[in-house]
Amino acid sequence: MDSQNKTLVIEVANQYVHGLIFERIPEGSFFFRAHHKMPTSASTGDMVRAMKQYYESEYNSVEVVDDRQSRISQITDSLSSYGTSVSIRIDSKETIVAVSTYGRNRQTKSLPYGWGAGVGDVISIGGVEKFNTWFDITGAGNKTHQFDVIGRRIQYPMLSAGKGSESALSAVLFAILSAVSSEVQVQVTNTGLQEVQHSVNRVVLSGEIFSQEGNLEEYIFSIIDGLELDGVWQILLDSNNVLSSLSYIVPDTLYDVGELGLELQGTLVTLSHRQKWFEDLGEIVFDFGLSEPMVLSARTGEVVVVPVSGDQTGDMVFTVNREVEVKGYSPNSDIRGGRLGVLVDMRGRPIKSYFQDKSYARQYRKWVSNL
């Protein structure tokens, strides 16, 4: 690999050391080029040396992530020039969360929750029952086995997130994000600017399981329900573990997150209401520039996926009951698809008030299979 204009950014996390190569192209933008990880098995100095050795002469400058909390805070500001952005980096025993609105940091916190040793702290605040509730509403079989899978991650945090782990990990993710949302305000902010700007709210999830192969669909509802997302949100997964490193190579506003290694899953649009399930809400028209607009009959208790790509942007027109609210939506909102598409969530809010609904588990499997 040509080393010209390439920067190696090294992040020493408490589970892995990540080495990322970014390349500056003549127009001035950066492109994400490569990612390599190594278990954090020695001192920071040794791990940095090992990563440099791995990439040998493939770069011409090096940055080592110093203060992850500040770095995540900075990049979150850059992600939110036209709305609210939330970045959440979940490591083995630490979760860093940053919230920015319109380019200004509102809150940054480090919480003692994680996939590995940090699971213990999540359980201590939520109790075993929180996990049991999640297993019940998602219809996960054999709870005892699911708990064993969680316990093993405490012992072996680098375990792959592959087949058979999804239910347990989705429960851990839900518990971590529930804890995050109880400590940090995650909501769209309406300043009126949406009317004149190309507004977008973003939530970026970063952490080891998002960079591994597996059924990422299993984690979408943990994200939406854990954070209790309400309104219009783009959901991005950091499949290359770039989040902590981006502030070194992106000094200003980001325009194309995909080029930097973040993967857009799609846009979540929630129809906020407090009605019972399986009742008519009205009609939604989607216009994504296809041959003809798509018309959706809106019903409570449903999650509908419109499979459009991240390159496709469109408009939505809501003809719905007066009680229904779509927070943060304006005709100028940046509604686009992604790996999954546009997710229209008509389950109602607050979502946790619907967890006791007897049909939740059956519906959950249907929603996941729709993704």
Next chain:
Amino acid sequence: MITYAKRYYQKDVIYRFNRLVGLQSDIKVSVGDEVSPETIVATSWRRAGFRTFNIAQMFGVDVSQVSNTLVKTIGTRVYSGEVLARKKQLFGLREQVFKSPMNGIFISFDPDSGRITMQYLPEEQKAIAGVFGKILEIQPDKFVGIDAAVNTIHSTISFGIQREGSLVEIGYKDIPLQADQFTAGHEGKIVFGGSGITLDALYKALSVGVQAVVTGGVHYEDFLRLTGSKGRFENVGISLLAIEGYGMSEISSVVYDMLKESTQQRVFFEPEDSMLIMPASRTASLGTNRVKEWREFRSVANGDSVRILHNDYYAQHGIVKSLDVKNELVSVVLRDGIEIVVPVTDLEIII
């Protein structure tokens, strides 16, 4: 490719072993002394508590009559079998007696309830070294530090405080331990066996006075219910070592054989290092190999003996056949001949 590595056991190694001693203990050794397993390192007197007996109920008399039945006065030392109370019936032709079931002191009588209270006599406690070694440090009322020659077994999961007792086998190697397998004969013992233990069985073990259970696994859900706010070092009256971790799994054969060889020996559970300590032979006591970290990271290689951590084959053992460095995958032949391919971090090298 780097991944987890573990030592199941270490033989003939030197371990800094702190024998805990009670408050006001009389230390019987000095720094520099050489000790053997039976050497008494400290003695102390233990007050074992009280017992109450309802004489009115036992004799079937009104509480006001109880004082007339007592034949000992408050403050008297009473030995097991001595008569404490006597009730005459049928004009003195028959009598009913209450004999003390314990050595103790008659300390009180409550005329309102008809109950008497006995305090156990203080018992002399003798703390033995339990191992061959040399006294390195003495902290009165806290511990006697011994550089000990030991064999160790390392447990993936453990719970509880330092325990000791003679080692006894229980149950079957490949079946979880059942509550009815624990009997009064296990009181004061450290028992080993089974592919795991449930909460019910563990509570039964606790009720019969087992010191610690060494088994294959424990469900994480049960482990969470067992641990209180103080975490895994809490004293709930019993300690637990789950050699293979969470879930039910047979104890590795090599460890099981080692446990069997140590049956009836006095062994110790060290919670800080999650291990079982067994005294090494006298000939090994002069060795210089110190105990090593039992968990570390290592680079995997063909021919390595490994334990699988992946959910589908958890705790199965095998041999590394080949490596796919680019994709960080490892091909392993399990003991039953099946070949599987797993991510490198889904296995643990057995050192």
